[in-house]
Amino acid sequence: MPRLLDLKDPYYIDNPGRVKAIQKMMQQQGIDVYLGSRIRTLSFITDAFCPWRSYIIVPAEGLPTVFTFIIDAIRLGDETWLDEDHVRAYAPLGGMDQIAAVSDFIRDDLGIAGGRLGYEDGMSTYTPEGNLTHYEFMKLQEALPGFDFVNAHEIVDTLSIIKDQGTINRFREASRIVDEGHKAARATLENGGFKGMTESVIGGIGALAMRRAGSVSEWNFAGLNEVSCGYRTGLGACTPPTMREIKAGEPLMLDFHSMFKLALGDHSHNYLIAPATKRQRWHADNFTVLVQLVLDSYRAGTTPAELAQVMMDCAETRGCADFVVPGCEHGIGLFGDEWRIGAKNDGPIPYWTDPDHVYRVNEMVICAMQYASPGEGIGFRYENPVLIMKDSCEYLSKYPLAIEEIG
Amino acid sequence: MSEKLKYLSQEWAAEALARLKKEIPEEKMNNISTSMTDIYRNCPDGKEHFLYIQADNGVVTRVEVGTGEPPKAEFTITGDYEVFARISRAEISSQRALMTGKLRVRGNMAKALKLASVADRMNKVLSQIPAIY
Numbered sequence: 001m002p003r004l005l006d007l008k009d010p011y012y013i014d015n016p017g018r019v020k021a022i023q024k025m026m027q028q029q030g031i032d033v034y035l036g037s038r039i040r041t042l043s044f045i046t047d048a049f050c051p052w053r054s055y056i057i058v059p060a061e062g063l064p065t066v067f068t069f070i071i072d073a074i075r076l077g078d079e080t081w082l083d084e085d086h087v088r089a090y091a092p093l094g095g096m097d098q099i100a101a102v103s104d105f106i107r108d109d110l111g112i113a114g115g116r117l118g119y120e121d122g123m124s125t126y127t128p129e130g131n132l133t134h135y136e137f138m139k140l141q142e143a144l145p146g147f148d149f150v151n152a153h154e155i156v157d158t159l160s161i162i163k164d165q166g167t168i169n170r171f172r173e174a175s176r177i178v179d180e181g182h183k184a185a186r187a188t189l190e191n192g193g194f195k196g197m198t199e200s201v202i203g204g205i206g207a208l209a210m211r212r213a214g215s216v217s218e219w220n221f222a223g224l225n226e227v228s229c230g231y232r233t234g235l236g237a238c239t240p241p242t243m244r245e246i247k248a249g250e251p252l253m254l255d256f257h258s259m260f261k262l263a264l265g266d267h268s269h270n271y272l273i274a275p276a277t278k279r280q281r282w283h284a285d286n287f288t289v290l291v292q293l294v295l296d297s298y299r300a301g302t303t304p305a306e307l308a309q310v311m312m313d314c315a316e317t318r319g320c321a322d323f324v325v326p327g328c329e330h331g332i333g334l335f336g337d338e339w340r341i342g343a344k345n346d347g348p349i350p351y352w353t354d355p356d357h358v359y360r361v362n363e364m365v366i367c368a369m370q371y372a373s374p375g376e377g378i379g380f381r382y383e384n385p386v387l388i389m390k391d392s393c394e395y396l397s398k399y400p401l402a403i404e405e406i407g
Numbered sequence: 408m409s410e411k412l413k414y415l416s417q418e419w420a421a422e423a424l425a426r427l428k429k430e431i432p433e434e435k436m437n438n439i440s441t442s443m444t445d446i447y448r449n450c451p452d453g454k455e456h457f458l459y460i461q462a463d464n465g466v467v468t469r470v471e472v473g474t475g476e477p478p479k480a481e482f483t484i485t486g487d488y489e490v491f492a493r494i495s496r497a498e499i500s501s502q503r504a505l506m507t508g509k510l511r512v513r514g515n516m517a518k519a520l521k522l523a524s525v526a527d528r529m530n531k532v533l534s535q536i537p538a539i540y
Contacts, residue, residue: 073517088515094504095485095511104513 002083003047011173011261013166015047015081018159022058025155032115033106034058034152035140038130039221039336041120041156042066043262048080049335051220053130055102059110067101099136103143114146120153123351125339126221158343160333162362163387167334170263171364171385175396177213177258178265181225182399184209185254186271189246190406194273199227199241206256215258215265221336226255228381229273236325236370236379238268248273248407251280253381262334266366267397268383274407280378284403286320287371287380291401294328295367298359298386298393304329304341305355311369323379325370327353332366332385341365363388367395414492414538415447415456415472422536423460424470430532433465436525440464443514443526444480450488458491460529467529482514482522492540494530501530 006012022045026034035057036042042050045064052069054076065086068076073089080087090101106112119140121131131153132140141149163171185206189197203225207218218224223240230250232239238255246252250273258265270287272280290311297310307328315321330353331341340351347354359365364387371380380403386393412419440463447456457477461469471478490509493499504510512519 070516070520073520077517084518085515087517089517089520091516093506093510093512093516094508095513096505096516100511101516108513 002077002087003079003081005081009166010169011166013047013164015045016063018045019058019064021159022155023060025158026058026060026118026152029118029150029152029155030116031118031150031152031155032060033110033112034118034155035102035106035132036120036156037132037136038120038153038156039128040130040160040333040338041153041336042130043334043336044156044160046076046080046082047262047334048076049216049259049262050076053098055098057102057105057110059112065105065109067098067105099139099143103140106144115148117144117147117149118152118155119149120156121151122153122345128221130336154344157340157345160337161331161343162360163333163364164362167263168362168364168387170261171265171332171387172396173214174258174260174263174265175267175385175398176265177210177215177260178256178267179397179399180213181206181210181215181256181258182254182267182269185256186406189252189271189273192407194246194248194252194407197246198243199229199232199246200243202246202254203227203241203256206254210256210258210265213258214260217257217259217335219257219259219264219335221338222257225257226268228253231374231377233270233379233381234372234374234377236323236372236381238381246273249275249277251378251380253379255381255383259335264332264335264338264385265397266332266383266385267399268368268381269399270380270382270403272403272405274405276405279376281405283320283323283371283373283376283378284380286315286318286323287369287382288401288403289318290314290324290371291367291369291382294369295384295386295393295395295401298365298367298388299391300359300361300388303356303358304353308355320371323371323373325372328367328369329353329365329386330368332364359388361388361390411537411539414495414540415458417472419536419538420458420470420472423533424467426532426536427460427467427470427529431467431528435528436462436465436467437521438465439522439525441482441518441522442478442480443482443484444477445491446477446483446485447488447491448486456488462525480514482512482519484510484512486510495534495538496540497534501526
């Protein structure tokens with residue numbers, strides 16, 4: 001049974017309205033049918049978790065139809081708002097492989113003999129972005145003669161950058177859940193609890209607490225919860241956890257991920273495992289000051305470049321500019337929607353943040369800051385989803401900003 | 408019955424309907440309402456034949472054979488006559504024919520997943536009809 005849309009649900013999203021908005025942009029761009037394959041597009045339209053290779057076909061009018069790997073089709077049908085006739089499957093059967101299923105549907109079921117077909121291509125920092133592969137592109141072109149294929153991913157990117165109230169509420173809940181993970185991790189680490197514990201295990205403890213609080217995933221595309229300790233913090237970024245043991249006298253960063261109704265909780269928090277040196281404390285204090293300054297600076301009308309300048313100016317006065325990575329954020333949206341900020345792919349470096357993007361009310365980004373001193377084997381990472389407001393921002397994780405010394 | 412019927416003849420279709428109704432109870436049909444058409448290509452007479460089966464609330468209500476345009480069905484399975492004949496003679500399973508691309512399915516695969524066991528039961532009944540291919 002598909003999920004019914006409930007207007008009174010605080011997490012309600014007007015999915016039919018989203019489809020109509022896409023169709024309106026398709027019409028403006030002369031696109032007869034849109035073939036979405038990126039995870040972010042599937043999340044945005046189906047409002048369901050699509051971890052397997054999936055395709056969504058949006059006609060000029062009417063409901064879209066999603067195709068997924070057959071083993072997951074029933075679950076997807078249960079979770080999406082689309083009805084059974086619009087949730088289909090592909091399988092290794094004659095006429096049912098991905099290419100045949102999608103091309104037959106466009107040509108025969110939708111009855112479109114030719115025209116402009118919008119598809120999704122580009123570049124990404126993480127593997128499963130879901131752009132149409134070269135093989136899929138070639139085979140679909142063969143199967144759909146008469147169609148002119150045009151890269152049209154900016155339609156969904158444009159529509160998804162401003163968040164609606166249901167999406168914002170989902171992100172608030174995802175952040176509340178992430179905070180539960182951090183509370184559980186801290187309770188485990190203190191009073192010598194860190195001894196003998198690996199990055200992998202503390203990541204799992206956080207994951208369990210978040211699952212119990214309502215999360216369903218730690219983001220499979222990011223390597224789940226990310227944890228780094230010791231020298232591994234030196235680049236100022238978390239990575240998938242390893243079997244390295246957490247040790248006294250070393251920094252520890254915990255970057256926990258939750259997912260609630262496709263909204264992504266993402267909060268990175270840092271510790272110094274006692275005893276900390278004065279130098280470590282100095283680095284830590286620099287970082288918390290910089291983070292607070294940036295959080296206080298987010299507002300509509302500012303840009304990533306301006307925020308980076310505010311941060312770097314402060315770092316210069318504190319004498320720590322050599323350790324600060326000059327970037328403060330990455331994009332965020334429903335599952336699969338990460339990294340790129342700005343509706344159009346028109347920044348100076350393709351498919352990366354546009355430094356001159358002007359934030360608008362109800363955009364959401366991850367305030368993502370890095371402090372890196374690889375030579376000293378120390379670094380910090382802060383991440384927190386922030387909702388852009390007219391004169392400020394709301395940061396969704398309420399876990400207190402601090403770098404405590406625990407042990 | 409010992410008399411052999413010509414495969415896909417009107418007599419064969421009547422026998423198929425009678426057996427499907429009699430031998431597969433509603434609960435074994437999962438109380439489904441659906442329809443499917445098999446399209447037979449490269450038939451011995453050079454024509455394209457079809458076999459249409461319709462079920463309503465778990466009861467097979469219609470079995471139709473013929474040439475030309477088949478009735479519109481929820482699922483369509485297309486393949487060579489010989490492949491269907493081999494399935495009916497139990498020389499090859501329908502699953503293997505589908506997995507090797509000898510048969511092509513059209514329709515909502517997610518729905519078809521729920522019907523796989525029903526189709527298998529129907530195939531078994533049809534394979535018991537003494538037939539001349």
